[in-house]
Amino acid sequence: MSGTAVAETIQQEKTPLVTMQGVDVVNDGNLILSNVDITINKGEFVYLLGKVGSGKSSIIKTLIAELPLKKGAAEVAGFKLWKIKNRHIPYLRRKLGVVFQDFQLLMDRTVEDNLLFVLEATGWKKRKEMLARASEVLAMVGMQEKLHKMPHQLSGGEQQRVAIARALLNNPQVILADEPTGNLDEDTASGIMNLLREIHQKQQPAILMVTHNRELYKRFPGRVLICEDGGVREMEQEIEFSLEELQPGTTPVAAAEENFELEVAATVAAPVVDEPVAASVVAPAAEAAVVAEVPDVAPVAAPIEGDEFFEIEGDPSKVEEK
Numbered sequence: 001m002s003g004t005a006v007a008e009t010i011q012q013e014k015t016p017l018v019t020m021q022g023v024d025v026v027n028d029g030n031l032i033l034s035n036v037d038i039t040i041n042k043g044e045f046v047y048l049l050g051k052v053g054s055g056k057s058s059i060i061k062t063l064i065a066e067l068p069l070k071k072g073a074a075e076v077a078g079f080k081l082w083k084i085k086n087r088h089i090p091y092l093r094r095k096l097g098v099v100f101q102d103f104q105l106l107m108d109r110t111v112e113d114n115l116l117f118v119l120e121a122t123g124w125k126k127r128k129e130m131l132a133r134a135s136e137v138l139a140m141v142g143m144q145e146k147l148h149k150m151p152h153q154l155s156g157g158e159q160q161r162v163a164i165a166r167a168l169l170n171n172p173q174v175i176l177a178d179e180p181t182g183n184l185d186e187d188t189a190s191g192i193m194n195l196l197r198e199i200h201q202k203q204q205p206a207i208l209m210v211t212h213n214r215e216l217y218k219r220f221p222g223r224v225l226i227c228e229d230g231g232v233r234e235m236e237q238e239i240e241f242s243l244e245e246l247q248p249g250t251t252p253v254a255a256a257e258e259n260f261e262l263e264v265a266a267t268v269a270a271p272v273v274d275e276p277v278a279a280s281v282v283a284p285a286a287e288a289a290v291v292a293e294v295p296d297v298a299p300v301a302a303p304i305e306g307d308e309f310f311e312i313e314g315d316p317s318k319v320e321e322k
Helices: 001-014 055-065 086-093 110-119 127-140 156-167 188-202 213-217 256-257 306-310
Strands: 016-026 030-041 045-049 071-076 096-100 174-180 206-213 225-230 231-234
Touching: 016 206, 030 055, 030 206, 030 231, 045 055, 045 110, 045 213, 055 071, 055 174, 055 206, 096 156, 096 188, 110 127, 110 156, 156 188, 174 188, 188 206, 188 213, 206 213
Parallel strands: 045 206, 045 225, 096 174, 174 206
Antiparallel strands: 016 030, 016 071, 225 231
16 A cells, blocks of 8 residues: 555544534533533544433434534534534434434334335435345344334344444444443343444444443443543543442433433434334324524524424535535
């Protein structure tokens, strides 16, 4: 490899996809974290550790523009969060893949139809191409034989694999995994972690994984960030956490963190449905967007529900403001 090629490779590896500089994270009027500085480059696998209520999920909400930026500067996949407009938030989210602890699959349709719903909602038109892409991502996660199964016919680990396939549909630059192994037994959790690491090695997205399980980062090494004492710091040496330290706390946002569900139907990378997971769930009806544009300032973004997540004004090719 020539010197120029090596330099280009090194530069690509250091391309920041997530940055937060001097950010205050505010949730429901409460200051959760202050002066947060984070940089995650292309191809990095980063853990975010901390007690329940320490602000981990509030960081995820901030990165997808669910929580408005009150102070500081943050940029995700090229979108400047301090000045993003409401009508551009769906474009940001389509650059992201989000994987949740509780899977958030549509329980009234097959695995294949869960993925087709997302592809159609995010602009895919040709059914043949949609079917091929759904089959492709299911093969990536070892679920190609389950495409006609209903979610309730799958184990927890299989449902999470489908959720990961859903997150990969549109080749996300950034994957945000919020406790993706939290509801799984140890062996199944290890399988999911092996899958995420394989995806990371092959596709090189930036991955930020929220967890409070210290065994995961011991078995699957990566950078470690810790939420504690109202801030975020990088772990530079091995730190032992007691089980008591990792139990749900009683901070002002503990309940919110424990029940955190992003109120979105889907993204290009990670579609998510805000109905509770139950056998009777019916896909949300398409509705008009209700979020008004707030010019030149970061929006106070109300949760975008159901299909409103995909309502975009204007021609997607003419988005100028990021």
